[in-house]
Amino acid sequence: MKPLISWKRITIGLHARLILWLLALLGTLWVVLWSNTTSTVKDTASQDIDQRLKTTATLLLGLYTRQAPDKASRDQAPAIEPSRGVVLTIPSTLGRETPLSFEIISLDTGILATTPDFPGAARDSSPGFEDRTIEDQQWRIFTLADRRQRLVSRAAILQSNGTTRADNLQRDFASPLIWLLPVFAMLAVFSVWRGLAPLRRLEKAIAVQDPLAPSPLDIDPAQVPSELRPLIITLDRLMQKVKEVLTRQRAFTAAAGHELRTPLAGCRAQLQVARRSQDVDKRQGAIDKAQHSVDHMSALVEQLLLLARLDPAAPPPDMEPLDLGHLVRQIVDNVVASNPDIRFRMQGIDRPLFVQGNPTLLDTLIANLLTNAIRFSLPQGRVDVSLARQCDQAIIRVIDQGPGIPLKERDKVFDPFYHCERDASGKSGNGLGLAIVQAVANAHGGWAEVVAPDEGGTEFRIYLPLAISTV
Amino acid sequence: MRILVVEDDDILGDGLCEGLRQDGHTVDWLTDGRVAEQALEADTFDTIVLDLSLPGRSGLDILASWRRSQHLTPVLVLTAREGTRDCIAALDLGADDYVVKPVDLAELEARLRALLRRATGHADNRLSCGTLTLDRADHMVWCADEVVDLSAYEFVVLEALLERPGRVVSREQLESRLYGWGDGPESNSLHVLIHKLRSHIGASRIETVRGLGYRIVS
Numbered sequence: 001m002k003p004l005i006s007w008k009r010i011t012i013g014l015h016a017r018l019i020l021w022l023l024a025l026l027g028t029l030w031v032v033l034w035s036n037t038t039s040t041v042k043d044t045a046s047q048d049i050d051q052r053l054k055t056t057a058t059l060l061l062g063l064y065t066r067q068a069p070d071k072a073s074r075d076q077a078p079a080i081e082p083s084r085g086v087v088l089t090i091p092s093t094l095g096r097e098t099p100l101s102f103e104i105i106s107l108d109t110g111i112l113a114t115t116p117d118f119p120g121a122a123r124d125s126s127p128g129f130e131d132r133t134i135e136d137q138q139w140r141i142f143t144l145a146d147r148r149q150r151l152v153s154r155a156a157i158l159q160s161n162g163t164t165r166a167d168n169l170q171r172d173f174a175s176p177l178i179w180l181l182p183v184f185a186m187l188a189v190f191s192v193w194r195g196l197a198p199l200r201r202l203e204k205a206i207a208v209q210d211p212l213a214p215s216p217l218d219i220d221p222a223q224v225p226s227e228l229r230p231l232i233i234t235l236d237r238l239m240q241k242v243k244e245v246l247t248r249q250r251a252f253t254a255a256a257g258h259e260l261r262t263p264l265a266g267c268r269a270q271l272q273v274a275r276r277s278q279d280v281d282k283r284q285g286a287i288d289k290a291q292h293s294v295d296h297m298s299a300l301v302e303q304l305l306l307l308a309r310l311d312p313a314a315p316p317p318d319m320e321p322l323d324l325g326h327l328v329r330q331i332v333d334n335v336v337a338s339n340p341d342i343r344f345r346m347q348g349i350d351r352p353l354f355v356q357g358n359p360t361l362l363d364t365l366i367a368n369l370l371t372n373a374i375r376f377s378l379p380q381g382r383v384d385v386s387l388a389r390q391c392d393q394a395i396i397r398v399i400d401q402g403p404g405i406p407l408k409e410r411d412k413v414f415d416p417f418y419h420c421e422r423d424a425s426g427k428s429g430n431g432l433g434l435a436i437v438q439a440v441a442n443a444h445g446g447w448a449e450v451v452a453p454d455e456g457g458t459e460f461r462i463y464l465p466l467a468i469s470t471v
Numbered sequence: 472m473r474i475l476v477v478e479d480d481d482i483l484g485d486g487l488c489e490g491l492r493q494d495g496h497t498v499d500w501l502t503d504g505r506v507a508e509q510a511l512e513a514d515t516f517d518t519i520v521l522d523l524s525l526p527g528r529s530g531l532d533i534l535a536s537w538r539r540s541q542h543l544t545p546v547l548v549l550t551a552r553e554g555t556r557d558c559i560a561a562l563d564l565g566a567d568d569y570v571v572k573p574v575d576l577a578e579l580e581a582r583l584r585a586l587l588r589r590a591t592g593h594a595d596n597r598l599s600c601g602t603l604t605l606d607r608a609d610h611m612v613w614c615a616d617e618v619v620d621l622s623a624y625e626f627v628v629l630e631a632l633l634e635r636p637g638r639v640v641s642r643e644q645l646e647s648r649l650y651g652w653g654d655g656p657e658s659n660s661l662h663v664l665i666h667k668l669r670s671h672i673g674a675s676r677i678e679t680v681r682g683l684g685y686r687i688v689s
Contacts, residue, residue: 254553258524261551262480265573269486272576276493286489289482 015196022188030181037174045166049157050129052100053142056155060104061144064112064151100157107150122156131159198224202232212246214239255417256304259430260297267293303432306364307416310439317358317443321467324394325349325387327359331366332385341379347386353394354467357444365440368433369398369460375429376402376458389466393446396462404458410450414438437462472517472587472630473497473648477507477533478549479525483572487520490576491583495610495623499651504528511542514647517590518583521566523550523557531557531564538565545586549574584608591634598633601689603672605633614672624649625668628661632677632687641684 012020103114105123121134127143138159145152202224205217216236221229267290274286308314328349336344355362373383377400384399405413412418417431434448437460441448446464453459474491478484479502488498499516501507504527523530534546547568548561558569567586570579584596584607596608602615610626612619621629631640631648646661665685669677678686 257553258551261572262483265551266480266483266486268573269483269490269576273486273489273493276490282489286486289485293482 014199015192018192018196019189022192023185026181026184026188030177030184034174034177037177038170041169041173042166045163045169048169049140049161049165050142053129053140053155053157054144056100056102057142057144057153060102060113060153060155061146061151064104064106064153065146065149100155102153102155104151104153107152112151118154118156122154125154198228202228202235206235209239214242214246216240252416255431259300259417263293263297263300266290267297300430300432303430303436306436307432307439310361310436310443312442317361319356319358319444321354322357322359322362324353324355324362324396324464325351327362328366328385328387328396331363331370335367335370335374339374342374342377343380343382345382345384347384349385349387351387353387353389355394355444355464356467357464361440361443365437365462366396366398368437369396369462372429372433372460373398373400373402373458376400378402390463392466394464394466396464397459399453399457399459401457404452404456405450407452410452413450414448434460472583473515473651474499474583475507475510475514475516475519475544476500477504477510477520477525477530478502478522479504480522487576487579491580494576494580495626496580496583497627497648497651502526504530504533508533508536511537511540511544515644516544517648518586519544519546520579520583521546521548523548523552523561531560534561534564534566543590545583545590547579547582547586581608598630600633600636600687601676603633603676603687603689605630612672619671621668621671624664625671628664629668629672629687632685636687636689639680639683639686645684 101115101118103118103123104112106112119132119134119137119139122132122139122141125132125141125143127145130141130143132139132141139156140159141154141156143152143154202217202219205219209215209217216239217232219232221232224232270286270290270293274283274290277283277286309317325348329346332344332346336342370383370385377383381401383401384397386397386399388395388397414434414437416435418434419429419431438448441462441464444464446462448460448462451459451461474496476484476487476491476498478487478500481502484500484502488500491498499514501510502525504525506527507521507525508528521530521534525533530548530550534548537544537546545567546565547570548558548566549570549572550557550561551572553571561569567589568582570582587607588594588596596606598605598607604613605611605626607630612621612626612629627649628645631645642661649661649664665677665679676687676689678688680686
């Protein structure tokens with residue numbers, strides 16, 4: 001029991017399991033997406049800034065070069081008037097974006113134009129991109145030089161602006177991911193809940209089953225997912241089987257009650273008669289009859305207990321190798337002595353035929369078959385007992401010349417408390433003999449069947465597996 | 472009273488018959504369903520105890536057949552089967568009472584007395600005519616408040632006469648009530664019993680109606 005409990009403790013429901021898996025997958029996906037987006041955004045932002053720096057510097061250089069095209073073509077130094085005082089301002093129409101700082105310098109005449117915030121310390125940077133710390137501020141600078149016109153244009157931007165740019169991009173691209181995560185998580189929970197609805201319905205249908213009166217589940221297999229269909233069909237079949245077993249069990253109990261009540265009633269009536277009787281002989285007679293009833297009941301109870309012990313759920317009986325021929329001969333000899341008006345004919349019992357069996361139970365089996373055959377035999381009738389071997393099976397055959405069993409009753413003869421109407425001679429059993437025969441055969445791994453020989457009468461066949469040494 | 476017991480089990484049937492006889496009743500016993508079905512054609516009984524599982528014909532079939540033939544004798548059904556289905560079926564087919572085995576003899580007898588009481592329209596176990604009173608349950612007879620000591624046979628005859636005061640009860644009816652199908656009585660034994668009864672309760676109380684039988688008058 002203990003491992004079951006600890007196992008239960010760590011078992012998580014299917015819902016929780018699926019949801020956990022889905023959430024884990026979603027989480028992983030989200031983390032990958034997030035980191036990917038973040039790095040892309042950073043790259044894009046820096047590329048974007050570099051592009052802007054480059055464009056600005058090129059634009060600026062182009063602007064000043066075109067001012068004196070004639071001179072440029074003559075490969076002379078451009079005669080651009082120094083205009084140190086030119087201060088450019090860019091209207092801040094770009095919203096959050098901070099404008100660039102730039103300057104254009106003529107190597108001959110000095111600064112042609114500059115934005116006021118351009119860091120002077122950056123003036124010695126070489127062409128291309130460069131990162132510089134100027135007065136505790138990180139700058140990114142792009143320098144472009146035109147050697148022929150001896151012009152240098154520089155564009156610079158504070159690195160913090162680049163970060164802001166990245167942050168802005170991040171906000172635009174990655175923020176949907178933040179609220180998508182809970183939405184997807186909720187959708188995952190919902191879809192698991194919806195997807196497992198048939199399972200919950202099945203669970204409910206099983207939960208409402210009355211264990212004492214199981215009935216087929218009230219679920220149409222066509223209405224459930226295909227994965228659950230075999231489960232429902234199997235469960236239905238199981239319920240049907242349990243129902244049959246319960247019905248048989250109840251019929252058995254009712255029949256046992258019925259069979260026990262009559263002798264019990266007789267015993268009670270006789271004892272009451274004895275108690276009230278003044279006549280000694282009558283009293284003695286009544287007590288004798290009560291005793292007879294008690295004997296009858298104890299025999300019945302004995303057989304009921306035997307049947308209970310032979311139940312497939314009970315522990316198997318002790319087995320040993322037995323010679324069936326020897327066993328049959330012993331029992332027939334006993335029966336012959338007490339039934340002189342029946343002729344017994346034996347066949348095949350001289351050959352040793354070993355089965356793995358319980359001597360007491362097999363004794364009961366053969367004796368019950370013989371008792372049954374004798375009960376339905378007319379005086380001077382014949383009973384055939386034969387032993388044969390078929391593959392790895394031993395067959396015991398008991399054939400009587402009685403009235404036979406109608407076809408429709410043939411599969412009922414092994415039922416407990418089945419009484420045959422043809423038994424009109426007053427010799428009546430209690431209906432357990434053949435049930436015990438079948439139970440014993442089953443307990444030995446064999447089976448019992450009844451057939452109707454062509455020449456009339458009834459033939460019982462018992463199949464028992466041979467002991468391994470004989471096979 | 473005269474009781475028919477239909478029960479196929481030897482020991483129970485014997486016990487019931489013997490027990491009811493000890494209570495002073497005349498009991499006849501049948502074990503076969505087919506015979507029982509015909510039993511009411513030739514004989515009359517006061518009450519019947521009928522087992523349901525019988526060889527030949529089932530108790531329910533027999534009951535249905537009796538009721539179809541307008542036999543109104545009270546029937547107490549005796550069965551070993553559990554459950555109310557059989558009980559309802561039997562009562563609907565015309566049974567008057569239902570007892571599940573095993574049954575107590577005293578209870579069975581009391582139930583039969585009750586059935587008889589109901590069938591004959593009496594309120595209790597007492598029958599009376601003038602100053603003469605008979606108690607069926609206690610087997611006591613009083614004549615003008617004096618207890619009269621009667622033998623079992625005398626009691627049966629007086630009981631039969633008191634069931635229909637003033638009306639004639641035939642010799643055959645009295646004899647079947649006394650002996651059932653059992654030991655055949657000598658031809659004059661009823662005569663002797665009537666004579667003894669008259670000496671106990673007064674000669675004028677029992678009148679002989681020649682060729683028909685006897686009747687009791689106040």
